[in-house]
Amino acid sequence: MDMQLIAIGHIRSSIKDRESAPKMEHEKGAVRARIELDPAYAQGLDSMEPGAQLELFTWFHLSDRTPLMVHPRGATDKPMRGVFTTRSPNRPNPIGLHRVTLISIEAPATLIVEPLEAIDNTPVIDIKPMLKGSK
Amino acid sequence: MDMQLIAIGHIRSSIKDRESAPKMEHEKGAVRARIELDPAYAQGLDSMEPGAQLELFTWFHLSDRTPLMVHPRGATDKPMRGVFTTRSPNRPNPIGLHRVTLISIEAPATLIVEPLEAIDNTPVIDIKPMLKGSK
Numbered sequence: 001m002d003m004q005l006i007a008i009g010h011i012r013s014s015i016k017d018r019e020s021a022p023k024m025e026h027e028k029g030a031v032r033a034r035i036e037l038d039p040a041y042a043q044g045l046d047s048m049e050p051g052a053q054l055e056l057f058t059w060f061h062l063s064d065r066t067p068l069m070v071h072p073r074g075a076t077d078k079p080m081r082g083v084f085t086t087r088s089p090n091r092p093n094p095i096g097l098h099r100v101t102l103i104s105i106e107a108p109a110t111l112i113v114e115p116l117e118a119i120d121n122t123p124v125i126d127i128k129p130m131l132k133g134s135k
Numbered sequence: 136m137d138m139q140l141i142a143i144g145h146i147r148s149s150i151k152d153r154e155s156a157p158k159m160e161h162e163k164g165a166v167r168a169r170i171e172l173d174p175a176y177a178q179g180l181d182s183m184e185p186g187a188q189l190e191l192f193t194w195f196h197l198s199d200r201t202p203l204m205v206h207p208r209g210a211t212d213k214p215m216r217g218v219f220t221t222r223s224p225n226r227p228n229p230i231g232l233h234r235v236t237l238i239s240i241e242a243p244a245t246l247i248v249e250p251l252e253a254i255d256n257t258p259v260i261d262i263k264p265m266l267k268g269s270k
Contacts, residue, residue, distance in 0.1 A: 082181035
């Protein structure tokens with residue numbers, strides 16, 4: 001089965017490398033950032049409103065897809081465990097999931113969101129409204 | 136950039152087609168189901184415990200990737216809106232996100248989970264532990 005992802009856009013952020021990125025969006029260091037969608041997808045934003053809680057899906061483009069055991073949160077003093085019990089960016093399909101608030105929209109298809117820990121130039125693959133009851 | 140997903144496993148469910156699948160996992164019709172991972176990924180489950188709250192990522196393999204405007208929840212009496220303001224399976228990158236509870240694990244690499252609305256044979260692409268504060 002063909003499961004080839006398409007980049008619908010890219011993150012523009014002041015966070016430029018993995019070393020300076022926080023592990024989670026609620027940690028110190030997550031910032032206000034831009035999601036620049038390809039204008040071809042502008043129509044997909046119809047009816048989106050500032051204040052919306054969004055689930056942003058990205059592709060961790062700098063990841064190593066091979067490890068099945070990792071140190072949780074990269075802490076080498078902690079025992080390794082199965083990658084599917086962690087949110088490590090190094091995983092067989094390096095999909096990132098980020099919960100953000102939409103601050104504003106700039107034409108044709110740029111979203112200003114916060115807080116976001118993804119690094120500059122990360123490909124964006126999907127945006128969904130948050131389920132009620134999630135946060 | 137190559138963004139080719141790998142199926143790490145497949146859903147085995149009594150829900151056999153899109154027509155009988157509920158729209159959301161908390162709706163009537165979501166069932167207990169099996170996630171049969173490829174045994175090559177068994178090590179990635181190390182330290183996973185029954186009762187864990189998981190985020191299950193799937194590939195909606197029956198989706199149409201072209202529409203940018205959709206009727207919310209497929210309700211044709213409601214106005215169309217941007218696909219990124221909905222959780223429609225028809226979207227440019229048809230990734231499904233499902234919140235489930237792990238009931239048990241069967242060797243070598245099968246997870247029994249509930250409630251799940253995904254249909255039988257859906258490819259599985261990732262499993263992450265749920266963030267604290269999410270549900």
